[in-house]
Amino acid sequence: MSQWFMITLVGKDQTGIVAKITTALFDNNCNLGEASMLRLGGNFTVMLMVSYDGKVQNLTTFLQPISDSLQLQLHIDAIDGQLHHHQQPNLRIRVHGADRTGIVAQVTTALAEVGFNILDLESDVGGTDNKPFYVVDIEGIATNGIEPVETAMQGLLGNEIEIKLEPIETVMM
Amino acid sequence: MAVLDLLIYPDSRLKTISSPVESFDKKLLDFITDLEDTIAAAPGSVGIAAPQVGEFKRIVIVDVSTKANIKHHGHLRLINPEIVHWKGFAVGREGCMSVPDYIGNVVRAKNIKLLAMDEYGIQHEYEMTGYEARAVQHEIDHLEGMLFLDRLVSRRHDLLQRENRHLS
Numbered sequence: 001m002s003q004w005f006m007i008t009l010v011g012k013d014q015t016g017i018v019a020k021i022t023t024a025l026f027d028n029n030c031n032l033g034e035a036s037m038l039r040l041g042g043n044f045t046v047m048l049m050v051s052y053d054g055k056v057q058n059l060t061t062f063l064q065p066i067s068d069s070l071q072l073q074l075h076i077d078a079i080d081g082q083l084h085h086h087q088q089p090n091l092r093i094r095v096h097g098a099d100r101t102g103i104v105a106q107v108t109t110a111l112a113e114v115g116f117n118i119l120d121l122e123s124d125v126g127g128t129d130n131k132p133f134y135v136v137d138i139e140g141i142a143t144n145g146i147e148p149v150e151t152a153m154q155g156l157l158g159n160e161i162e163i164k165l166e167p168i169e170t171v172m173m
Numbered sequence: 174m175a176v177l178d179l180l181i182y183p184d185s186r187l188k189t190i191s192s193p194v195e196s197f198d199k200k201l202l203d204f205i206t207d208l209e210d211t212i213a214a215a216p217g218s219v220g221i222a223a224p225q226v227g228e229f230k231r232i233v234i235v236d237v238s239t240k241a242n243i244k245h246h247g248h249l250r251l252i253n254p255e256i257v258h259w260k261g262f263a264v265g266r267e268g269c270m271s272v273p274d275y276i277g278n279v280v281r282a283k284n285i286k287l288l289a290m291d292e293y294g295i296q297h298e299y300e301m302t303g304y305e306a307r308a309v310q311h312e313i314d315h316l317e318g319m320l321f322l323d324r325l326v327s328r329r330h331d332l333l334q335r336e337n338r339h340l341s
Contacts, residue, residue, distance in 0.1 A: 168266060171268070172268045172269075
């Protein structure tokens, strides 16, 4: 019986990573689920749900030679995950400011304290080496409403960061 | 009075281009009632287009009046609707009864001017904005055989992307 696994791959970016990995999975009767694949700092990162009728060791046996040849770090976990368990965000929080340590820690700690559940966080560093700036884009669920989040974020202003809240609406047709 | 069966993606009939309504008769009124029963059976849904139930006519129902603090025109029966002016654009999240368990980001005009007939064949003009404008654009896409899946943009998408390359 098939079960879901989370395959993690990280390594220096190069052409053909996705093609080689997914072809090996297809050739070995794996079914792909949700995935996030993106380039971070010159590395290519893969988080991939795979349904497979076998064990971690079997997956490792056919994936390890390919990940080795691509010089990628491979990690595989059996997971409880399922498809069709999406949650919809209701609030987006955009933060930007001069780059310094602790921005994400401060913002997300304040968010956690008011029950904000992060579904997606993207961050990047722009600017120059002399004057870098940091940008964070967070989507999630304000489980206790938007007002407590607003209050919590207002408490962080003055730390040389800009914070903007934007309710997320979903038009259901 | 009936809740009609929905066409569900990837049913290829959803790609059908719908024909204009020419007869404003009891049959049309009965069909509109069935469409309204169908949307009432889907809590949270604010619109439906005739092709979603396999009737390939240019008929759309939109009603966003349950949303608080937005501009809207109430319950709309839009026959042969046509957008004649677009202004501004925004990314927003959309879902669709014909595409279950999937929500995606779509770029739509913020403001539109719409010409549409009512169920008696009388032409009306509407200025729409925001949520209602988005709902109407989504439903009119159905009349052209388009789903929001055809217009998806990712969160990382460049909003000012200059060129779309379409594969056929």
